[in-house]
Amino acid sequence: MRIHVQNPPDELLFPITPEQWDTALARHPDLTGLEITFSNDPAGLEPALAEAEVVVTWTKIVHAQMMQGDLARRAPKLRMVFCTSAGIDRLLPLDWLPPGAALLNNRGTHARKAGEFGIMALLMLANHVPFFADRQREGQWQPRFGRVLAGRKVVVVGLGTLGGAIAEHAKQFGMHVTGVRHGTAPHSACDVVVPQARLDEVLPEAEFLVLACPLTPETQGLMDRRRFELLPKGAMLFNIGRGPLWDQDALCDLLDSGHLGAAVTDVAVPEPLPPEHRLWRTPNLFVTPHMSADDPDTYNDSSLDILLNNIRAMRAGQVLPNRVRPELGY
Amino acid sequence: MRIHVQNPPDELLFPITPEQWDTALARHPDLTGLEITFSNDPAGLEPALAEAEVVVTWTKIVHAQMMQGDLARRAPKLRMVFCTSAGIDRLLPLDWLPPGAALLNNRGTHARKAGEFGIMALLMLANHVPFFADRQREGQWQPRFGRVLAGRKVVVVGLGTLGGAIAEHAKQFGMHVTGVRHGTAPHSACDVVVPQARLDEVLPEAEFLVLACPLTPETQGLMDRRRFELLPKGAMLFNIGRGPLWDQDALCDLLDSGHLGAAVTDVAVPEPLPPEHRLWRTPNLFVTPHMSADDPDTYNDSSLDILLNNIRAMRAGQVLPNRVRPELGY
Numbered sequence: 001m002r003i004h005v006q007n008p009p010d011e012l013l014f015p016i017t018p019e020q021w022d023t024a025l026a027r028h029p030d031l032t033g034l035e036i037t038f039s040n041d042p043a044g045l046e047p048a049l050a051e052a053e054v055v056v057t058w059t060k061i062v063h064a065q066m067m068q069g070d071l072a073r074r075a076p077k078l079r080m081v082f083c084t085s086a087g088i089d090r091l092l093p094l095d096w097l098p099p100g101a102a103l104l105n106n107r108g109t110h111a112r113k114a115g116e117f118g119i120m121a122l123l124m125l126a127n128h129v130p131f132f133a134d135r136q137r138e139g140q141w142q143p144r145f146g147r148v149l150a151g152r153k154v155v156v157v158g159l160g161t162l163g164g165a166i167a168e169h170a171k172q173f174g175m176h177v178t179g180v181r182h183g184t185a186p187h188s189a190c191d192v193v194v195p196q197a198r199l200d201e202v203l204p205e206a207e208f209l210v211l212a213c214p215l216t217p218e219t220q221g222l223m224d225r226r227r228f229e230l231l232p233k234g235a236m237l238f239n240i241g242r243g244p245l246w247d248q249d250a251l252c253d254l255l256d257s258g259h260l261g262a263a264v265t266d267v268a269v270p271e272p273l274p275p276e277h278r279l280w281r282t283p284n285l286f287v288t289p290h291m292s293a294d295d296p297d298t299y300n301d302s303s304l305d306i307l308l309n310n311i312r313a314m315r316a317g318q319v320l321p322n323r324v325r326p327e328l329g330y
Numbered sequence: 331m332r333i334h335v336q337n338p339p340d341e342l343l344f345p346i347t348p349e350q351w352d353t354a355l356a357r358h359p360d361l362t363g364l365e366i367t368f369s370n371d372p373a374g375l376e377p378a379l380a381e382a383e384v385v386v387t388w389t390k391i392v393h394a395q396m397m398q399g400d401l402a403r404r405a406p407k408l409r410m411v412f413c414t415s416a417g418i419d420r421l422l423p424l425d426w427l428p429p430g431a432a433l434l435n436n437r438g439t440h441a442r443k444a445g446e447f448g449i450m451a452l453l454m455l456a457n458h459v460p461f462f463a464d465r466q467r468e469g470q471w472q473p474r475f476g477r478v479l480a481g482r483k484v485v486v487v488g489l490g491t492l493g494g495a496i497a498e499h500a501k502q503f504g505m506h507v508t509g510v511r512h513g514t515a516p517h518s519a520c521d522v523v524v525p526q527a528r529l530d531e532v533l534p535e536a537e538f539l540v541l542a543c544p545l546t547p548e549t550q551g552l553m554d555r556r557r558f559e560l561l562p563k564g565a566m567l568f569n570i571g572r573g574p575l576w577d578q579d580a581l582c583d584l585l586d587s588g589h590l591g592a593a594v595t596d597v598a599v600p601e602p603l604p605p606e607h608r609l610w611r612t613p614n615l616f617v618t619p620h621m622s623a624d625d626p627d628t629y630n631d632s633s634l635d636i637l638l639n640n641i642r643a644m645r646a647g648q649v650l651p652n653r654v655r656p657e658l659g660y
Contacts, residue, residue, distance in 0.1 A: 013475060112478050112480070113476075113477075113478050116453055116456070116457075116478055116479060116503070117453070117457060117476075119453070120450060120453035120454060120457060120459075123446055123447070123449070123450035123453070124450060124454070124459075126446070127446075127447060127450060127618070127621075127622070128621075129450075129454075129459075129616075129618070132616075132617070132618045132619065133463045133466065133616070135619070136463065136610055136616070136617055137467055138605070139603075139604070139605030139606065139607065139610040139611075140605065141598075141601065141602035141603045141617075141619045142619060143619040143620060143621045144619075144621060145343060145621050145624050145625065145626050146443075146447075146621065146625070147443075147625050147626070147627050148442050148443050148446055148625055148627075148628070149446060150442070172502075173446070268471075271471065272471035273469075273471045274469070275468070275469030275470065276469065277469065280466055280469040281469075286459075286462075286463070286466070287462070287466055288457070288459070288462045289462065289465070289471045289472060289473040289474075290473060291457075291458075291473045291474060291475050291476065292457070294475050295475065295476070295477050295478055296475050296477070297477050297478075298478070
């Protein structure tokens, strides 16, 4: 089976290396007969497509080089496109994918790192860190006391890898956790799980709100002005999903007015956020540059394990655990 | 037994109220015969001293109104001065205390809140939050990826309430924890405990350093320039103790030079820090205004429980758990 890894030409931190591949393969000794090629030259992709059954690459490369043109003709043996990210919203809809080929994301890779970032964000909100960041700009020593997380209510929208890991930490800190998900399956870290259609019912109780769901047509603009206003006064928010999950202007307006207490966001529209953007300047809003879920020390090892587990499943004719379902978009 | 509570005249968040006292006493029904008086007028202290066996008050009030003059004569029945804070460094040495009277602090009150703040600070450092706070000032979207805490080394100086609680959280996140304390007693959250005299030996391995010890003549200036230079390049620091535990100028110099990676401090010299102070402007340094350990929701309830436990011990002729030992200064 021919696998091709197409790295971006300019990637310094996260390129997949032959050494990482060899080490990963040694962890999966039952998987034999895998041949691999590597390229970090955009021109290297097209010839590799002719032979590859599996392409391992970045969403931006799929977006720039694979979605256009007749992929089925260019990649006649293609069975699997494995993206080294979890969010694949810009590849939707999946009408470009050849019949018989699956798109996979690397969900699962981000659990530990995103879980730590998520509980950090909740603690930063509880301790007024966004407020103190604003005061530091001004050189103003202005104590404001925070409260512990125990006993307080958090609503986590999305119970995949990210939301699930954050919910686990929140539970460990004694919070009351309400999960919001596509279905109604229970979750071990949640006191309550409700379907997305009942989001409006749980917002008035949300002292803390975490957005950790994928961006799909169903979730785009999920937190609009009306839903922000359903939150209790002083509510605190954390977005680790995607910028378009919320209405950024409404967010800023309601932070300005004081209806919302504070927010931390690791995502924005657009990314990178230009220097003059309102998000940088809105009080009680702390912005991090989309780095919450990626740990360079473990990222590729974890992604390659996930890839190899999916190749094993494919060979056994089983459901691919990381297949993006076209009807859901994640 | 007469107890007098002297609140500051201007205290909005933390004054001890008669309602809090009644509720606390109901949690300790065995303690009978306690009479209580309250004042928030500085002029109310002197007449109360004539009768009180126990004075419950703030360190700043002890400093301003009790340390001067012949306290033994003014407070002939005094057996206990209970301070509603843990750090009593500005009351040292305790030569003003009448023979037969004990000074108590409220250590123990701050465990949960300080523990949460401490793990937040470690996560903020691991995730480059001080760096991103600087970038937000400039409106610069500049990703820098952090690593999870698991497997990384933290040295916690001081294993009292604050340091102990932080060490517990660090252990739960999978860190390797080295404790530094006055003695050599082991600690359940620490992989290793060393006495303060061996601090120099553990600094070169400290990816993270937490200062959580009391300020005493032995700890003043503990982290001087030489010891900062013993830390590995890129080391990250958190001070939840007192500003004079470290040399602030050396800290800023070594953050400027890049030898130190980042720092979070909840304490400073002086407090409040004036707007023009270098600490506000040093890169990769995040300042919070001495609010890390105090939770207004639970603070007084917890302090009053500690007070009542000590009164019970005094009546039983036992060692007072919260007595400040004059020879140690904490």
